Amino acid sequence: xxxxFFAAALSLTSFASFAAPESYSIDPNHTYPSFETSHIGIxxxxxxxxxxxxxxxxxxxxxTGSVEVTISAKSIDFGHxxxxxxxxxxxxFNVEKxxxxxxxxxxxYTGDAPSAVEGVLTMHGVSKPxxxxxxxxxxxxxxxxxxxxxxxxxxxxIDRVDFGMDYGAKFGPTAAKLSIQVEALKD
Numbered sequence: 001x002x003x004x005f006f007a008a009a010l011s012l013t014s015f016a017s018f019a020a021p022e023s024y025s026i027d028p029n030h031t032y033p034s035f036e037t038s039h040i041g042i043x044x045x046x047x048x049x050x051x052x053x054x055x056x057x058x059x060x061x062x063x064t065g066s067v068e069v070t071i072s073a074k075s076i077d078f079g080h081x082x083x084x085x086x087x088x089x090x091x092x093f094n095v096e097k098x099x100x101x102x103x104x105x106x107x108x109y110t111g112d113a114p115s116a117v118e119g120v121l122t123m124h125g126v127s128k129p130x131x132x133x134x135x136x137x138x139x140x141x142x143x144x145x146x147x148x149x150x151x152x153x154x155x156x157x158i159d160r161v162d163f164g165m166d167y168g169a170k171f172g173p174t175a176a177k178l179s180i181q182v183e184a185l186k187d
Contacts, residue, residue, distance in 0.1 A: 021059035024150055024184035026069065028052050033071050033101075033180045037160065041172020047087065049101075051075035056150065056184045058107070058114075065107035067117055069180070070100050091167035098124050105132070113137045117154060121178075126163045132156045132180070148186040155179045 034048035051072035058065040073095040076087050088095045105119020114137050121130040132154040139150040160166070161174045168174075 019059070019061040021057050021062075021065070023187040024056040024058065024148075025187055026052060026054040026056065027149070027183045027185055030151075030183035031181065033069070033178070035176050035178050037176040038172040038174070040168055045078055045083065047076055047078040047083075049073070049075045050077055054184075056182075058150070060112070063109035063112075065114060067103065067105050067107065067119065069103045069182075071102070073099055073101050073123075092165050093124060103130070114152070121158070121163075124163045124165055128158075128162055130156050130158055130178070132178075142185065145185060149183055150186075151181075151183045153179070153181055 028051065031052045032048045032050070033052060034046060036044050036046040039045045049071045051074075052069060054067070054069035056065065056067050073093045074088060076084055076093060076095075078084055078087065087093055090097075093101075101121070101123045103119055103121050105117040107114040108116040108118055110116075113134075115134050117132040117134065119130060119132070120127050133156065135153045135155065137150070137152045139148055141147065142149040156178045158176050158178060159174050160176050161169060166174065
């Protein structure tokens, strides 16, 4: 009897330690990378990107994973068309030359859930390390799709000058807060 118990326990332990990583596709209808930055030192403007795609890999047993996100720079939206046109132009995102922004990183776990992402942001032709702090992370069965969905809210601080966007720097701060509200459905 003891041998059967230990064999069963060993098989459960072995199964848990060999659990496969799971793949999730970012839901572009529920994912909005956004940012806020100074507008010539007198106010703060907030913008978002409307077109995003990517993958998240979770290996809960090993407490590892990865994130790959691609953002269409052309999809920038401040809610003000003149500002959108300027941001798409050569002074800022230069979307004709650099049509996409990408982020690739590895998940860092604290306890049972990811709490940060260590990665590289490529924007405006420049790649720099940028670490995201995950403020919330949760997975549930999606009530409409009837499969698992994971969501997170993550943020980081960058300086846009580091990415070659120094227009207006003489007027005020060039720091920007990046945020991403993301939902990803299990493949």
